[in-house]
Amino acid sequence: MTRFFGLRGNSLNIAAILGVLMPGILTTGYNASSLGGVLDLKNFEEQFPEIDLDTSANRSYASTIQGIVVAAYPIGVFFGTLSCIWLGDRFGRRRTIMAGSVIQAIGSVLMASACFLSMLIASRIVLGFGTGVLLATIPLWQSEISPANKRGAHVGMKGIFSGLGCALSLFLDYGMSFTRGSVSWRFPFAFVVLLSLAVLVFIIFLPESPRWLIRQGRIAEASEVLAALEDTSVDDESVQSQVRDVQTSLDLAGKKSLGQIFHMGPQKTFHRAMLAVAAMLFLQLTGSTVITFYTTAIFEKNLHLGNSTSTVLAAVYQLVGPIGGVFCVLKIEGLGRRVLLLGSAIGNAVCLALVAALGTQSDNPMAMRGAVFFIFLFHFSYIIGFGAIPYLYATEISPLHLRTTINSFSISSSWAVSILVTTVTPIAFNAMGQTYFVIFAGCNAAMVPLIYYLLPETSGRSLEEMDKIFALSGGVLDVVKVARLLPHGKPLDISSEKDGGLNFKRPELELREVHSP
Template identity: 80%
Template sequence: MPRFLGLRGNSLHIAAILGVLMPGILTIGYNASLLGGVLTLKNFEEQFPEINIAAADNKPHASTVQGLVVASYTIGGFFGTLSCIWLGDIFGRRRTIMAGAVVQVIGVVLMASAGSLAQLIISRVILGSGTGVLLATIPLWQSEISPANKRGAHVGMKGIFSGFGCALALFLDFGMSFTQGSIAWRFPFAFVVLLSIAVLVFIYVLPESPRWLVREGRLSEASEVLAALEDICVNDQAVKAKIKDVQTSLDLFEEKSLGQIFHMGPQRTFHRAIIAALAMLFLQLTGSTVITFYTTAIFENNLSLGNSTSTVLAAVYQLVGPIGGAFCVFKIDGLGRRVLLLGSAIGNVVCLALVAGLGTQTDNPLAMRGAVFFIFLFHFSYIIGFGAIPYLYAAEIAPLHLRTTINSFSISISWAVSILLTAVTLIAFNSMGQTYFVIFAGCNAMMIPVIYYLFPETAGRSLEEMDKIFALWRGAFDAVKVARHLQHGQSIDLSLENELDPKFKCLEFQLPRNLQHKSPPVSSINTPLQIPHLQSMSSKNQVKETRLHMEQRGFLMELEATIEALGKHRLDATQLKELNVNLCRMTVDQTSELEPRFFAPRPNLPQPRYEILDEACEVADPEQCFTDPYSRAYAIHIEWNTYVFHDVEFLDSAPWRSMHAGRDFPHFKAVIYNDLEADNETCFRGDLLISLRLMLGQLTKIRLVHHNIAPVLMVSLMGKHARLLESYSDSSSKSFVMRSSDLYEFSDQTSISKALKTLAEYFLGDPAGKTV
């Protein structure tokens, strides 16, 4: 049998959705609603008289027992989800899903054959355990195999399938209610086994998560899976780049224990775990779980509708789910997760408040109809936001090495709250009536500011890209701000950090937009050059490399190897001279001979806004406490990005666009940042290596072969100060020149304003000087 049934690309994604996501989520929705439709069946009440509230002498006791039976399913779901914290990473996503489906089958068989209350409770615990495993793993698996631009839509289909599952259970309950004997409830209990078997069969032939394969070191398998998912060659550069992104994300961490989710660290792991847990907690606090479990009882007992009418309305109520789910699927990647969650919470508040108010007028038929309408509208409002997004969001927000742990931990919190709600809801309805819904209206209102201020947008981001967003975090509200401003497609890259020096961190090369199309990709400077030491460039392009150009490349490559082998990370002028590196002073005074040689400033830039300066001052305050040694530099970089790329709208200038329309400039600009203490007499080993690799990346381009010099301008942002670095190779003396400006101190608003404006002038300025 061909691997993955011979499917590739979109066909493979469709097979994953229809073969695993659909039946898996159908079982979850089906099992959640199934018992609510059989609790009032005559034969079921005769078989289990302990939960027959209507005929019980001690109604509070019967209500408690019935609540326990209903809650036993969620208890199993809680422990099933918790087990995924260990199972998910040990056995992988596929085998964990298989295990969940098998446990479901066992629970279904025991429940359909139940002859005592004890067996019914035990079977529901087992069924819930299997369901918990599927709920924790299937959305995670789906999110990890889906492309970033379709991940929301793929996982968002959970709302559609869950609604169909709930409706299927209730319609089947209603149809079987007209039959006699135990078949009326045993057949609905047994029917779901078909869906569990479908999951078991299809997950066996579909691919494992490539991210889990990389985590386990199975790179060749991961490459094959990625190639099949993208329908490209296994040796394609896109496959290699994705593998590298995942490896880089994993390299951020060494520990992989459960306790690590309670540590903050440079990637804010605990912060991310809290957000994931809040997303799943909010799902339960919307009130949807309560209504789903007791839909029929709410219509019959609280809104005074007949039994048959209540059963039919309960089934139709669930059909609203697929409508809301379809809306979510089509809008989740366009509008984003935050907009749908906020809109859902606002709609929930309005609907539940009206249900609570109208539901108290039991003698008013119009009020009862209005209450029914707003219950239906609530379900639509709930599904478009909370129906699927929390499961997706919990997986997206977590770092790769703890994705299973955080995802399972957050979903287990959801199950734990569900246990509490299902156990107390009958008691609450008996004592509070419809005003019970006011509590959930208040909970939904509380969610709105929390989501707005704390939940960053994940739409269109790669799962590895979220690491970058939290790496730039420096306050509880910063993740949202960073996600709003960080350009898409910038995944975190630590390969240079590992190659350069334990004390030197360079996490980003931020190019000015006018030079982005002329500069080598960051990845090209992170791997050894594929050009022989002094061999001429490719002759098939009919471009002849001059001897001087070859000698320049040879000198720079030798210098790079020498500097990389050094044990020191800070070098003074004397040490550099031995390496044939000239460290020179540079000034930004345009009237001085010491001004930058290859980069001209852009005049008339606006002053940085007060808000930017205020934020930067707060960061530069020496009394500020940063738990992460790079937080200060990251924070300065955020303000720099805001000023340069949002306040200075240099692309709106027609002369600016035409001036840089060509592709013949070898100049390269970059922003680097670290949290080291610099001075005017030394330079860092990392500064040299970055400059050399950027130069070599330019000099190996065929279109730039006639250039002998590839100058590099770097804005070096540090926690307490910044400086401008210009580097180039001197072809006449075969030496490498690094020119450094004096340090710009970040002490007050005046000094910060001067520093940001001056550095931006050169970063956004024109290429200059002769490079031929």
């Protein structure tokens, strides 16, 4: 068979998006919503009576057990993403994605065949582990094979596919709810096997990350991949220039060690790691995780809507995600990452504050409709900024030699918070009702100044240009200014000293170049 299906240039990138990014991210959205859509099914409650809130003699205890069952999935995701710190660089992006898809398929089969509570919890951990591997690796792989001017749009499609995955899960749950017996929830759990197999099949025939290949010393193979991605020859200057930039970045970094994350060095590694972690933590603190895992329950138990209405609304709610995702893809390069994140945080804060205020008026039908409207509007607001950008940003902000490590560490940190949030949410809803959302409204409001002053713009920058931006920055608050003033497309300018050290030009001299005639 012809290598890469005989595809080159933009066609090869489209194949990567449709063959790997789409089914891989569909599974992350699907798995996040699949349990929420069956929690109130009669047969599911009969199979696992420990989490049935309606018939439990101790509602508080049942809420705690339900939180543990839901949290088992993010626990698995946490360990899956954390494992990529070692797996991603050792085995490469493609083989890591293959492993993640196989583990996810195994978890799906185990979950579909669960007969008692402990098996359900264990299967969700296995499922989450596989999903975590995919979540930590697929956006990273996509960012490393995409051209700089399209990287944001390509990885930004995560928001579209994640929303479609959530909607697919809930619509399938709704359709299967009309069937009898355990097939109503076992089939939806097993469905993710098909998506996992699609990822496994396509990634076999698609290219490895050229940056990982260069790091392994496989220069000729990396040049071939870059030439295929740009639809040019191996000897083309643009290909050779990219190879040189990656090699320069690796030379600057020196030998990789995990401890480098906690040191600044010439590439400001610790600073960049903390920004990647912050972006991913912001995502979890938006409140989206709460609504994604408990959408149906929020509509039914907190907004007092019927079961059938709640299930349909939950599915339609997830369809708002792709609409916001399309907006993100179209505007991410023009408006930039910062503008979308800022707009998203502000919109999230306003929507959740109104949901909290209106949702407490259970005897007012108009207030209930208003709460539903602002939950939908929140989802659009969330997706345009936080649906995909944090995953993209974590890869863009990280130096090559530690990109997998920082990316995996930041995502696993995010899911560690998700474990806490999903565990306490049933308890919090039971005690606080809709006022629980006030906490997340405050978190979103607090993000606005942090994003504005701390997160530099990465739009249109090559992954190697980000090395220079941080090297030229004098302090934590300086990097946003440097990113704004430094011209795009400037190659790394490193001069060797007598002692073999590496020096960048002084920041004040570099920035003066921007304003010189």
